Amino acid sequence: MRYPLNFLAILALSIAIVSCSPAEPKPQEATVTAQRAQPMKGVVEDVLSKEEQDALTADMVIQSFKEGNDRFLRNDLTARDHSEQVRKSTLAQFPKAIVLSCVDSRVPVEDVFDRGIGDVFVARVAGNFVNEDILGSMEFACKVSGSKLILVMGHEHCGAVKAAVDDVKLGNITPMLAKIRPTVDKVVYDGDRTSKNDEFVHMVCESNVQHTIEQIRLNSPILKEMEDKGEIKIVGAVYDMDNGKVDFLQ
Numbered sequence: 001m002r003y004p005l006n007f008l009a010i011l012a013l014s015i016a017i018v019s020c021s022p023a024e025p026k027p028q029e030a031t032v033t034a035q036r037a038q039p040m041k042g043v044v045e046d047v048l049s050k051e052e053q054d055a056l057t058a059d060m061v062i063q064s065f066k067e068g069n070d071r072f073l074r075n076d077l078t079a080r081d082h083s084e085q086v087r088k089s090t091l092a093q094f095p096k097a098i099v100l101s102c103v104d105s106r107v108p109v110e111d112v113f114d115r116g117i118g119d120v121f122v123a124r125v126a127g128n129f130v131n132e133d134i135l136g137s138m139e140f141a142c143k144v145s146g147s148k149l150i151l152v153m154g155h156e157h158c159g160a161v162k163a164a165v166d167d168v169k170l171g172n173i174t175p176m177l178a179k180i181r182p183t184v185d186k187v188v189y190d191g192d193r194t195s196k197n198d199e200f201v202h203m204v205c206e207s208n209v210q211h212t213i214e215q216i217r218l219n220s221p222i223l224k225e226m227e228d229k230g231e232i233k234i235v236g237a238v239y240d241m242d243n244g245k246v247d248f249l250q
C-alpha cells in the first residue's frame with residue numbers, strides 16, 4: 001500500500017510531537033516555573049553573605065533582633081522566598097548570631113526575631129542551659145562561622161524551670177534539671193518558692209539565663225576571649241509568652 005508523501009510527513013511530525021511531550025512541563029509545573037522566573041515584588045530572596053556578616057557588629061545584630069521582634073509583635077513578618085533562599089544558601093552560610101532557646105513549642109525563634117534561612121543558628125534544649133555540646137555549637141557559630149552574637153533566651157511559663165523549681169524527679173529529666181537547679185538556689189526570695197508562684201518562677205527564669213551566660217564564659221575560653229576582644233557579645237533575654245515581646249537583659 002502506498003501513502004502520499006504529505007501524509008507520511010504529517011505522520012512523522014505527529015510521532016515527533018508525541019515523543020517529545022513527556023519532557024515538556026505539565027501545565028501546573030509550567031505555571032510554577034513562570035512564577036519563579038518573575039521575582040516576587042517586595043519578597044526577600046537573598047541570604048546573608050560573608051561581606052555582609054563581616055560588616056556587622058554585635059550591637060547591630062541586637063538592634064536588628066529588636067526591630068525584628070517589633071515586626072513580630074505587629075504581625076508584620078517579612079515575606080521571604082524560601083525556595084530561592086534554600087538554593088542561594090546551599091553551599092555556605094554566614095549567620096549573624098546563635099540563639100540558645102528552650103525547646104518550648106510556643107517559642108518560634110526565627111519568627112520571634114523575623115529571621116529567615118541563613119540568618120541565625122538556633123540551639124535548643126529544655127531550660128536553655130549549656131553543656132559541652134552546646135558550647136561546641138556556639139564555638140562553631142562564632143569562631144568558625146563568624147557569628148557576632150550569642151543570645152541566651154529564656155521564656156516565661158517555662159515548664160523546665162518550673163520542674164526545676166519543684167525539684168521533679170523522672171528518668172533522664174532528673175539529670176537534665178540538675179543543670180538548672182543551681183539557678184533556683186541562687187535566687188534570694190522569702191516568699192513561696194514553688195512553681196505556683198509566678199513571681200518566683202520569673203526570677204528563676206532570669207537567674208537561669210544569667211547563670212547560662214556565666215557558664216559560657218567559664219567553660220569556653222574561646223568564647224570568653226572573643227568577648228574580651230570585642231569580637232562578639234554574649235547577652236541574655238526573656239521571651240514574654242503573654243504578648244510575644246523579647247526583653248533584653250542589658
Ligand SMILES: [Zn+2]
Pocket residue numbers: 102103104126127155157158159160161
Ligand atoms: Zn521552657
